[in-house]
Amino acid sequence: MRPARILLLASLLAGCDTPEPSLQRDEAGAGNAPAPRLAATPERDRQRVEWIRLEHAGWRQVEAPAPVISDTPAIADISATPSEPIPAAPALAIIIDDVGHGYAAGRHLIDLPFPVALAILPYTPAGPRLAAEAASAGKTVMLHLPMENLAGSSPGPGGLYAHMDEQEFMRTLEETLDSLPSVQGVNNHMGSRLTALRPQMDWVMAELAERGLFFIDSRTQAATQAAFAAQAQGVPSLSRDVFLDNTRNAQAMEAALQVALGRARRQGFAVLIGHPYPETLAFLASRVAQVPERDGVQLVSLESLFTRQSPLVQPVLPQAGLQR
Numbered sequence: 001m002r003p004a005r006i007l008l009l010a011s012l013l014a015g016c017d018t019p020e021p022s023l024q025r026d027e028a029g030a031g032n033a034p035a036p037r038l039a040a041t042p043e044r045d046r047q048r049v050e051w052i053r054l055e056h057a058g059w060r061q062v063e064a065p066a067p068v069i070s071d072t073p074a075i076a077d078i079s080a081t082p083s084e085p086i087p088a089a090p091a092l093a094i095i096i097d098d099v100g101h102g103y104a105a106g107r108h109l110i111d112l113p114f115p116v117a118l119a120i121l122p123y124t125p126a127g128p129r130l131a132a133e134a135a136s137a138g139k140t141v142m143l144h145l146p147m148e149n150l151a152g153s154s155p156g157p158g159g160l161y162a163h164m165d166e167q168e169f170m171r172t173l174e175e176t177l178d179s180l181p182s183v184q185g186v187n188n189h190m191g192s193r194l195t196a197l198r199p200q201m202d203w204v205m206a207e208l209a210e211r212g213l214f215f216i217d218s219r220t221q222a223a224t225q226a227a228f229a230a231q232a233q234g235v236p237s238l239s240r241d242v243f244l245d246n247t248r249n250a251q252a253m254e255a256a257l258q259v260a261l262g263r264a265r266r267q268g269f270a271v272l273i274g275h276p277y278p279e280t281l282a283f284l285a286s287r288v289a290q291v292p293e294r295d296g297v298q299l300v301s302l303e304s305l306f307t308r309q310s311p312l313v314q315p316v317l318p319q320a321g322l323q324r
Helices: 002-017 021-028 043-056 103-110 127-136 166-178 198-211 226-233 250-267 278-286 288-295 303-307
Strands: 091-099 117-120 140-147 185-190 214-217 237-239 269-274
Touching: 091 103, 091 140, 091 185, 091 250, 091 303, 103 117, 103 127, 103 278, 117 127, 117 185, 127 140, 140 166, 166 198, 198 214, 198 226, 214 226, 226 237, 250 269, 250 278, 250 288, 278 288
Parallel strands: 091 117, 091 269, 117 140, 140 185, 185 214, 214 237
Antiparallel strands: none
């Protein structure tokens, strides 16, 4: 009887060591296998990854608690609790176009006590001097690059046109860029026709990429190809959100400012473009200077926005009647 009991006990123990059917399937497949290490995300998948990040933005990321593996009651460790990242305050960057015809207006912009980018027209009387002084004062210097418009009006000296072959186009672009010192980036002056043409935008962005310059699309054309071309060439780019001074009075500019502030709060930042009109200069010095304290939105340099932006191209229709 004793040998029989020993054999029976051995068989029972063997049965205890046999994995459950579900566990056997897991071991045979991937159920209990460690997750494979993901390869680096290919460049072509960047937009998809960024879209997922945007969809999840604002979700509270809470890690699942670790399983209890002993009989000792768990003790909360506050210091080990992952902290949520503090979102950056909404930001507003300001560009003033058409600078260079008058020194006094440009100097007024340089002397403002907050960041402003000066978009200077090429071959203007005060342009080179203002570019040098703005750079010395720490203000952003941009070339306000003339481009062909749908209205058929002249964009001015240094203009780029759709009829130009690539050689003439590139020669004009290079000479115009070389005409202004301290340039950090470019935005289009007019351009409602040219910015809709992908080949020409590719030519522009290839030159900017070689020079290490950024591009701001003034969005004078709903069908603009500028952002797509910039992205293809690796050129840092942004698009204008609001024009400040389509109507040159304080009430209208306040309304435009509120639109820009609203976008900054919703999307994290906004780009506001104005012009060196006397009314605009007065509004900048009085009302816009109060934005950080009064509206809780930071006034920041244009360049700082490139670390905030999504690489996704998100078209925004221009305001009505603004094809230039």
